[in-house]
Amino acid sequence: MTKAYPFEPEEAPPEYRGIPRIDPVLCIGCGACANACPPNAILRIDDPENGTRRIVLDVGRCIRCARCEEVCPTGAVRLTAEFEAATDDRNDHVEIVELRLARCRGCGKYTCYTERQVEKVLSLIPRGILDFDRVREKLPLCSECKLKLTVLNATKFGEVEP
Amino acid sequence: MKSLWVFHVNTGACNGCDIEILDVLIPYYDIERLGVKLVPTPRHAHALLVTGPLTRQAYHAAKMAYEAMPPKPRIVIAVGTCACSGGIFHDSYALRREYRESLEYPLKGGTSEFLPVHLYIPGCPPRPEEILYGIALLKNIVEKKVRGELFREGTFVLPRESFNAWVEVLLRARIRKELGYFDGYSLLRRFMELVESSESKEELEKLVEKTINDEGDSRLRYGLEKLYSYYLEVVRTYEGILAAKRALVGLPK
Numbered sequence: 326m327t328k329a330y331p332f333e334p335e336e337a338p339p340e341y342r343g344i345p346r347i348d349p350v351l352c353i354g355c356g357a358c359a360n361a362c363p364p365n366a367i368l369r370i371d372d373p374e375n376g377t378r379r380i381v382l383d384v385g386r387c388i389r390c391a392r393c394e395e396v397c398p399t400g401a402v403r404l405t406a407e408f409e410a411a412t413d414d415r416n417d418h419v420e421i422v423e424l425r426l427a428r429c430r431g432c433g434k435y436t437c438y439t440e441r442q443v444e445k446v447l448s449l450i451p452r453g454i455l456d457f458d459r460v461r462e463k464l465p466l467c468s469e470c471k472l473k474l475t476v477l478n479a480t481k482f483g484e485v486e487p
Numbered sequence: 488m489k490s491l492w493v494f495h496v497n498t499g500a501c502n503g504c505d506i507e508i509l510d511v512l513i514p515y516y517d518i519e520r521l522g523v524k525l526v527p528t529p530r531h532a533h534a535l536l537v538t539g540p541l542t543r544q545a546y547h548a549a550k551m552a553y554e555a556m557p558p559k560p561r562i563v564i565a566v567g568t569c570a571c572s573g574g575i576f577h578d579s580y581a582l583r584r585e586y587r588e589s590l591e592y593p594l595k596g597g598t599s600e601f602l603p604v605h606l607y608i609p610g611c612p613p614r615p616e617e618i619l620y621g622i623a624l625l626k627n628i629v630e631k632k633v634r635g636e637l638f639r640e641g642t643f644v645l646p647r648e649s650f651n652a653w654v655e656v657l658l659r660a661r662i663r664k665e666l667g668y669f670d671g672y673s674l675l676r677r678f679m680e681l682v683e684s685s686e687s688k689e690e691l692e693k694l695v696e697k698t699i700n701d702e703g704d705s706r707l708r709y710g711l712e713k714l715y716s717y718y719l720e721v722v723r724t725y726e727g728i729l730a731a732k733r734a735l736v737g738l739p740k
């Protein structure tokens with residue numbers, strides 16, 4: 326029997342690897358997916374002037390290997406069962422999640438990680454083991470300030486505040 | 488346009504997409520219902536069905552085929568991720584492509600390097616339904632479903648509170664080794680729900696036992712048992728560290 330498909334809706338089987346989607350509520354902008362994606366379908370674009378980071382997912386470059394789903398630490402990017410991705414305009418394939426970069430506590434410049442990443446890292450520290458407030462105090466530092474702090478700490482005894 | 492006669496060009500595809508094009512021609516999918524016919528020469532074709540990432544060798548043949556088509560309507564349909572944007576072969580030395588900055592999007596490559604493309608059907612390979620859908624879209628039978636989206640910073644949710652989030656990270660790495668990401672992660676989500684819904688250790692133990700008994704799939708049963716034993720291990724380690732620290736600092740219990 327011939328399928329009625331384009332005239333009747335059709336669902337893909339549950340384990341079908343359809344187009345990936347990023348959930349903007351969960352994504353922390355870590356860029357692990359951009360790192361893992363074999364055909365570079367996901368880009369991580371930082372704008373240090375305006376303090377934003379864009380995670381750009383291009384479904385038209387995606388080979389649906391699910392490497393992104395495997396590495397995403399928050400489960401934000403998932404392969405859906407959607408497969409109807411044909412279009413006449415390539416811009417339709419692009420999904421962008423724009424996130425704010427964190428500001429450095431030392432110099433006030435934008436760091437190379439997002440505010441959500443800081444929150445996520447803080448949320449992962451189980452209470453009671455580390456001194457929570459001191460970690461939170463030190464966390465948003467840019468690489469230069471971290472370097473300075475390390476050098477200062479190495480040359481003096483005891484800890485130095487940034 | 489009522490009927491679309493297509494000529495199929497392979498510009499260096501791995502053959503996955505070509506097989507799917509054969510698939511849509513079989514009686515089960517029967518793309519000829521939509522008036523599509525595969526013709527053996529571009530001179531009879533309305534549309535060029537291009538697969539593949541456009542290698543340098545295939546470029547000239549594809550160009551000749553395009554020029555041999557009647558000047559109207561000269562539709563170009565890119566089938567497969569390779570033809571849409573270069574796909575997995577996007578940075579191969581064998582491709583004909585322009586040099587460009589790597590951070591431009593939508594990403595370029597494939598057929599659009601040399602031809603104006605009228606329809607993109609991504610997928611690696613696209614399943615036969617996707618090709619059917621694409622052709623139906625060209626003939627205005629169905630609506631377009633995908634849309635470009637831009638999400639700016641909005642609500643942000645951390646799914647779990649700190650201890651459970653930490654446990655989840657540790658369990659994730661282990662269950663991936665045991666069951667792989669597909670079954671492993673969904674099982675982990677189920678397990679974490681159990682952890683969050685139970686108040687005490689005894690309750691969790693009962694819940695996990697019940698879930699294991701109800702589960703029909705032996706792989707998932709094995710995974711659940713492993714998850715539970717890892718969970719207990721993590722909790723034990725955490726309590727051990729906490730006790731050691733208390734003893735060191737001399738904090739009261």
Ligand code: SF4
Pocket residue numbers: 347351352353354355356357358359380396397398399400401402
């Ligand atoms: S890996 Fe996940 S959390 Fe990180 S940027 Fe990609 S989608 Fe967002």
Ligand code: SF4
Pocket residue numbers: 345361362363364365366367386387388389390391392393394
């Ligand atoms: S499924 Fe594979 S190709 Fe597609 S975005 Fe994820 S990692 Fe990239």
Ligand code: SF4
Pocket residue numbers: 388499500501502503504505538539540566567568569570574575610611612613
């Ligand atoms: S899109 Fe995938 S299946 Fe199709 S030709 Fe390219 S690599 Fe092969």
